[in-house]
Structures are given as C-alpha cells and as structure tokens.
Amino acid sequence: MENSKQMRKWLDDMNLSHPLVIAGPCSAETEEQVLKIAHELKDTDVNYFRSGIWKPRTRPGNFEGVGAIGLKWLQKVKEETGLKTATEVANKAHVDLALEHDIDLLWIGARSTVSPFIVQEIADALKGTDKIVLVKNPVNPDLSLWLGAVERLYSADIKKLGVIHRGFSTYEKTKYRNIPEWQLAIELQTKFPDLPIINDPSHITGKRDMIFDVSQTALDLNFDGLIIETHCDPDNAWSDAAQQVTPKTLIQIMKDLRIRKETDEEAEYNNNLSNLRAQIDILDNQLIDLLGKRMKVSDGIGELKKQKNVAVLQSNRWNAILGNMILEGEQRGLSEEFVLRMFKAIHQESINHQEKIINS
Ligand code: PEP
Ligand code: MN
Numbered sequence: 001m002e003n004s005k006q007m008r009k010w011l012d013d014m015n016l017s018h019p020l021v022i023a024g025p026c027s028a029e030t031e032e033q034v035l036k037i038a039h040e041l042k043d044t045d046v047n048y049f050r051s052g053i054w055k056p057r058t059r060p061g062n063f064e065g066v067g068a069i070g071l072k073w074l075q076k077v078k079e080e081t082g083l084k085t086a087t088e089v090a091n092k093a094h095v096d097l098a099l100e101h102d103i104d105l106l107w108i109g110a111r112s113t114v115s116p117f118i119v120q121e122i123a124d125a126l127k128g129t130d131k132i133v134l135v136k137n138p139v140n141p142d143l144s145l146w147l148g149a150v151e152r153l154y155s156a157d158i159k160k161l162g163v164i165h166r167g168f169s170t171y172e173k174t175k176y177r178n179i180p181e182w183q184l185a186i187e188l189q190t191k192f193p194d195l196p197i198i199n200d201p202s203h204i205t206g207k208r209d210m211i212f213d214v215s216q217t218a219l220d221l222n223f224d225g226l227i228i229e230t231h232c233d234p235d236n237a238w239s240d241a242a243q244q245v246t247p248k249t250l251i252q253i254m255k256d257l258r259i260r261k262e263t264d265e266e267a268e269y270n271n272n273l274s275n276l277r278a279q280i281d282i283l284d285n286q287l288i289d290l291l292g293k294r295m296k297v298s299d300g301i302g303e304l305k306k307q308k309n310v311a312v313l314q315s316n317r318w319n320a321i322l323g324n325m326i327l328e329g330e331q332r333g334l335s336e337e338f339v340l341r342m343f344k345a346i347h348q349e350s351i352n353h354q355e356k357i358i359n360s
Contacts, residue, residue, distance in 0.1 A: 001151045003192050010132055010160040011196045011224060014047065018259055020198065020225025022086055022105070023250055024050035026240040027063065028070035034077060036232050040247035042081040045254045048105050049074070049083040050227060054094055055239055056111045063238045071101035078102075090118065095125035105132040108149060110166055110203075113138040119149040123156040132160040134198060141168040141181050143188060150195065162196035163188065164227060165218075167204035177206025177243070180214065182282045186221065202229040202243045211245060212253050219257060220278035222271070228253070291346070295353050302354035312354045318347065 011020060023041055028034045028051040038049050053070035055063065074085040086105035089095045090112045098106055106126070112118045113136055126133060135149045146163065153161060165185045167178025189197060199218035201211040215226050231237045234244035245253070260271045305312060322343055329339035 001147070001154050001192075003194050004159075005194050006159050007154075007161045007192075008194045008196045008224075011162070016047070018045050018254070019219060019223070019257075020048075020196070021046045021254065022048040022050045022198065022225065022227040023230040023247075024048075024086070025052075025231045025237065026202075026229045026244060027052045027055050027238055028066050028073055029238050030066075031073045031076070033232065034070070034073040035080065037230060037247060038077040038081045038083055040232065041230065041250070042083060044247070044251050046083065046250075047225075048086040049077050049081070050086040050229075052239070053087050054090060056088075056090060056109055057239075068097050071097060071103065074103060075101055078104075089122060092121050092125040095122055099126075099129065099131070103131070105134065107134040107136060107164060110136045110139045113146060113149045114140065116145075116148065116152070119152050123152040123158065126153070126156060126158055128157045130160065132162065133158050134162045134164050136164040136166050136200070137168065137184075139169045139178075141179075141184055143184055146188070147191075162198060162224070164198045164200050165204075165223070166200035175210070176204055178204050180204050180217075182217070182221065182279070185223075186279065189222065196224040198225040198227050199223045200227045202227070202240070206240075206243050208234065208243055208245050208249070211243070212256065215253060216257055217278050217282070219259060220274045222260070222275055291349075294346070295349065298350040298353050299357060302357035305354065306358045312351055312358060 014020070021044075023046045025033065025037055034051060041049060051070065051074060053065050053067060053074075055065035057064055071087070074087065077083055078085055084104040085102075086107065087098060087103050088109045089098050089106045090109060095106070108119065108122060112122070119135075133153055135146065135153070138145045138149075150161060150163060165180070167176060167180050168184075169178050185197065188195070199215065201214035201218065204214050205211055211228065215228070218226065228250055229240060229244040230247055230250045231244040232246060234246060235241055237244050258274075260267070260274065302312070322340065325343055326336050326339050329336070
C-alpha cells in the first residue's frame with residue numbers, strides 16, 4: 001500500500017474548522033436513549049453519531065448489544081437530527097445489515113483487527129463501498145497487523161479509509177485501561193501521513209476524568225479527530241459506564257481543547273513545536289515511570305541484603321553496570337560524562353532506598 005492522498009479525500013472534502021468528532025454511546029440500549037443522546041449532540045461539533053449494535057465482550061454473560069434493531073434507531077437519528085451514523089462491524093452479516101441501513105461510517109474493532117480471516121471477510125463484504133471504513137488498532141501493539149488490515153481494505157478497493165488509535169492491552173496494571181504507546185501511532189503517521197488517524201480517549205483511559213488530557217495530547221500529535229463515548233446517563237450505561245461523558249461534558253471538552261490551525265508560517269512553527277513537546281512529555285513520563293520501577297526492584301534487593309546481613313554497596317557490581325551503560329550510551333549519542341552523572345544519581349537514590357530498608 002503506498003501513501004495516497006486519496007485515503008483522506010473524504011476528510012479533506014468535509015472542510016472542517018475543527019478535528020473530526022465521532023460521539024455517541026458505547027452501546028445502543030433503547031430507541032429512546034439513542035435518540036435522546038443524538039438530539040443533544042445535534043448542532044455541536046459532532047460529525048458522526050456512533051453507537052455499538054453488536055458488542056464484543058471479553059467474557060460471556062454481559063450485555064452483547066441490541067442487534068439489528070439498533071440499526072433502525074440509527075436511521076431515525078439521521079432522519080431526525082441530520083447526523084451521519086457510525087457503528088462497529090465484525091463479520092459479513094454485520095456488514096450486509098449496516099449497508100442495508102445506510103450506515104455512513106463503519107469501524108473494525110480492536111478484537112477483530114487481530115484476525116486476518118475476519119478482516120478479509122469484512123473487506124470482501126465491503127468491496128468497492130463508498131462508505132468510510134476505520135480500522136481500530138489490534139489489542140496487541142503490532143503495527144504490521146494494524147497496517148495489514150488497512151491494506152486488505154485498500155486492496156478491496158475501499159478508498160475512504162482511516163485508523164483509530166484506542167490503546168493496547170497489557171498484563172501490567174497502569175493508569176490507563178489500554179496503554180496509548182504513542183510512539184507506535186507516531187510511526188504509523190510517519191509512514192502514512194495521508195491516512196487519517198482518529199484518537200479514542202474513551203477506550204485508552206477507561207475513565208472520564210482523563211479524557212480531556214489524552215485528547216489534547218492526541219491533537220498536539222496531529223491526530224485528525226476524536227471518537228468519544230457519550231451517554232445521557234453515563235453511570236447507568238449498559239457497557240463502559242466509567243468512561244462515558246455526558247453530551248454537556250463533551251461540548252465543554254471540545255470548547256476547552258487547544259486546536260491547531262495550520263494556516264501561516266507562525267502556526268506551522270507552533271504546530272511543530274507542540275508536536276515535539278508532546279513527544280517529550282510522553283518520554284519524560286516513561287522515564288519517571290521506569291525509574292520508579294527500578295527503585296522498586298532495588299527495594300527488593302535491599303530486603304534480601306537485610307536478611308543476609310550484607311553491605312549495601314557492592315562496588316564490583318556497580319563498576320560493571322557503569323562500564324556497560326557508558327558503552328550503551330555511546331551507541332545512542334550520549335556522552336560519557338552525562339551517563340556517569342545520571343547513573344551516579346540513580347545509584348545514590350538506590351542506596352538511599354536500600355539503607356532505609358536495612359535500617360528499618
Ligand atoms: C467500542 O468502540 O465500543 C469498542 C468495543 O471498542 P474497541 O474495539 O476499541 O474495544
Ligand atoms: Mn465501549
């Protein structure tokens with residue numbers, strides 16, 4: 001697949017003065033709920049009304065979506081509010097029904113993108129469609145698998161394309177529901193600058209209070225739009241209750257976000273600067289996180305040394321680490337002086353931690 005301007009023509013043709021906004025509930029629950037939310041989102045920045053009809057749930061026994069009847073509710077949304085509609089499809093039967101009900105934008109969910117068989121089945125069912133198709137990243141951080149799915153659609157002559165970055169699942173517990181792994185999204189943008197990329201702060205954070213910050217980072221990294229789960233009664237939503245916001249909050253979020261304008265030279269400079277600063281902020285957070293983890297491991301060593309009653313400082317081991325790190329640093333363009341100073345500071349912190357444990 002070559003980088004092609006054709007992929008983003010649908011977005012450019014919309015001529016938006018703000019990022020693309022897709023909003024609506026995680027799941028369609030009742031006709032009344034769907035229409036109430038849609039009416040509250042009418043005449044706002046929202047461009048597409050989203051709603052899950054078939055819900056891929058991790059475990060059985062949870063609400064699995066209302067099914068095809070929800071497509072009729074989405075048609076009503078379009079008739080009554082003029083909002084275009086969007087839903088997730090996960091097999092050929094879903095695609096056929098969605099097209100029959102004139103859904104404007106279809107997305108492939110994270111649990112489907114992992115399966116080339118499913119993606120191919122969807123691509124074949126959509127062959128040549130003029131609907132917009134967005135591909136969520138697979139649950140695992142695999143850029144080739146993500147791009148492979150886009151490629152299958154592109155080869156099926158589907159040219160209104162885009163991707164949704166919804167974060168990646170990990171075994172490790174973090175403040176995110178799905179870790180953003182921003183570098184991966186940046187790499188994708190570098191390879192395919194004309195492939196529209198939408199951020200999904202709802203599934204990245206899993207928590208409504210974190211949605212604004214993640215949205216801002218995404219815009220600073222030149223994302224083209226946002227997909228935000230919006231519900232009139234978030235706490236009582238039938239799925240993803242903790243991460244949904246009310247239409248009122250969504251409108252406020254859109255108002256408060258700093259939106260880049262790419263008109264003149266000054267703006268171009270500011271965009272580049274905020275893009276690079278966003279990258280630095282992400283890396284600095286990772287540095288702090290790693291240092292915290294390193295100290296926890298060091299605490300474990302402190303406990304062992306305490307049991308065995310050995311000295312905190314073991315200079316052979318320490319000299320070996322320093323020698324290694326100077327070599328590793330050299331390969332990455334870091335001066336010996338810097339590496340020495342940084343590791344001495346880390347070592348000192350480590351000693352302080354261990355001494356506290358041994359003396360406790
Ligand atoms: C969703 O958008 O409601 C959804 C199920 O998302 P994901 O595929 O990202 O888990
Ligand atoms: Mn959801």
